[in-house]
Amino acid sequence: MENIGSKIFGLFVIGLLATLLYLTVFSDGLGKAPNVTVTGTQGQSITLNKPMKPVLVNFWATSCPGCIKEMPDLAKMKQSLGDRFEIVAISMNYDPTEQVEKFIKANPYPFTFVMDTDGALAKAFGDVLLTPTSFLIAPNGKIVYHQIGEVQFEMVTERIKQLSPQI
Template sequence: MKRNAAVLAVLAILIGFAIYQNIAGARKEPVTAGEQASKANYSAPAFALSALDGNTYQVGGARDKPLVLNFWATWCPPCKQEAPDLADLYDRYKDRVDFYGINLTQSDKLADVRQFVSDYRLTFPILLDKDGAVADKYKFVFIPTSYLIDRTGTVREVVNVLTTAEWEKKLNALLKQG
């Protein structure tokens, strides 16, 4: 029963986000030949974003550690569902895997973002996609969406809400990939 409710919630968020993206005109151009694509076995699209902590974080190219990019918003029920798991996973994997939460600030309020981060005790960097440019580069369909990126800067997998056990399997596989 809980699983059915979760599936319905994800479906509702998917539809709502698709409508929002259509109205906002965020999906202006498809990925064309020669561009980086935000799917498995392609280079992660490069960007730099400022974060709640005042620092600027960059993605693109080789890294010291693998990276989990998690796109989310405060108004998203599945984002609230996975936030405690991500906080716990970050605490356990932070020495081996970087985690960046990317808030869709264009469709959110900064005060709500700060409250969400506090409520869920998120200690990994929370990047602010204020104009939606990074979301446009990654071309995901709904939130939350996470990209697992290896040390070479290649997207290895694109995932949505997972159980803690599923996350652990994926993170351990990402660590083995290099």
């Protein structure tokens, strides 16, 4: 009886290891970024599924206290890492345009601000409904981090450093 239990446990461990191997080596992990190009309020364009460097996409709203709270920390992360990555802050379609423009003018953060006026960007990222929601996109276009809620800054900073060691 003891021998059968050991064999079942061994098979379970082998199956678990095989699954982990598949997920880390052969699968797309969190998937590919959608094939969209965003244009910021200053006219700059970024193709999200083929970025030149890591891109942190952050869906936010002026009515979201967590979004507003994390923006200064996002700015500090951008200032400390400089050109190693970009931040694309996408306002939700339910946010009034005038309110978003007023916020951006009052808070000149070092981000590319994009207004998702028709909801197409939120839909392209899997129907984002909650804010803040963030995605870190690697230079190969794969999503390597996804967070609903405030960004885990230490984890994301380390991941960006791994994705852009040459800079």
